[in-house]
Amino acid sequence: MTIFQRLVEEYGRPAWHSHGDPVDILVSTFLSQNTSDTNSSRAFRALRDRFPTWEAVINAPVEEIEEAIRPGGLARSKAPRIQAALRRIIEERGDLTLDFLVDMPLDQAKAWLQSIHGVGAKTAAIVLLFSLGRPVFPVDTHVHRVSKRLGIVPPNASPEQTQKKWETLVPQETFYPLHINLIRHGRQVCKSRDPRCHICILQDLCDYYQSEVSPTRS
Numbered sequence: 001m002t003i004f005q006r007l008v009e010e011y012g013r014p015a016w017h018s019h020g021d022p023v024d025i026l027v028s029t030f031l032s033q034n035t036s037d038t039n040s041s042r043a044f045r046a047l048r049d050r051f052p053t054w055e056a057v058i059n060a061p062v063e064e065i066e067e068a069i070r071p072g073g074l075a076r077s078k079a080p081r082i083q084a085a086l087r088r089i090i091e092e093r094g095d096l097t098l099d100f101l102v103d104m105p106l107d108q109a110k111a112w113l114q115s116i117h118g119v120g121a122k123t124a125a126i127v128l129l130f131s132l133g134r135p136v137f138p139v140d141t142h143v144h145r146v147s148k149r150l151g152i153v154p155p156n157a158s159p160e161q162t163q164k165k166w167e168t169l170v171p172q173e174t175f176y177p178l179h180i181n182l183i184r185h186g187r188q189v190c191k192s193r194d195p196r197c198h199i200c201i202l203q204d205l206c207d208y209y210q211s212e213v214s215p216t217r218s
């Protein structure tokens, strides 16, 4: 589709590569909630440095997990959530792995992940796409904002509706590069408070531009 092509011309076409083990991605996604990428990476590294295995994280006093992940913020809520998620995996599977999700039917894999307390559609999609290359379209705050302004979904759409819309609108092989490029576009151009519409390559495709910015709007 045109939006995808334009973004590729502007930002390139990022090739999918696994971003890591699915359990690692799940934990790092918990840590990324309501904080910057830098802080969440620091918290993840601190956690791994202090506890060599995920079993060690499960067995540690929750206060020690909190202390390790403090650089990522909201440590008091994230620490027990991480432990509970890891416990759930081992109780259900007998092993601390999520590798089985690569072969599970997609809807079941999403549902399995979302049955873990604190895992919503976005986190499940990140684990499935970024770690395992499953065809799911994660919708974060940037993707959601840009999609609404473009008019891909109505202004009151939920992130889940935006995810479904993209998943039916574009071919699966574009999910990863389109997701990455929408985030780039949202960070660099279609910013939250002050979209830089005057330099945007998507002006003619954008509902927001046509209704709020274009000099020819009625």
Ligand code: SF4
Binding pocket: 146, 149, 150, 189, 190, 191, 195, 196, 197, 200, 201, 202, 203, 206, 207, 208, 209
């Ligand atoms: S024209 Fe403006 S609102 Fe539309 S996508 Fe570009 S920056 Fe965002």
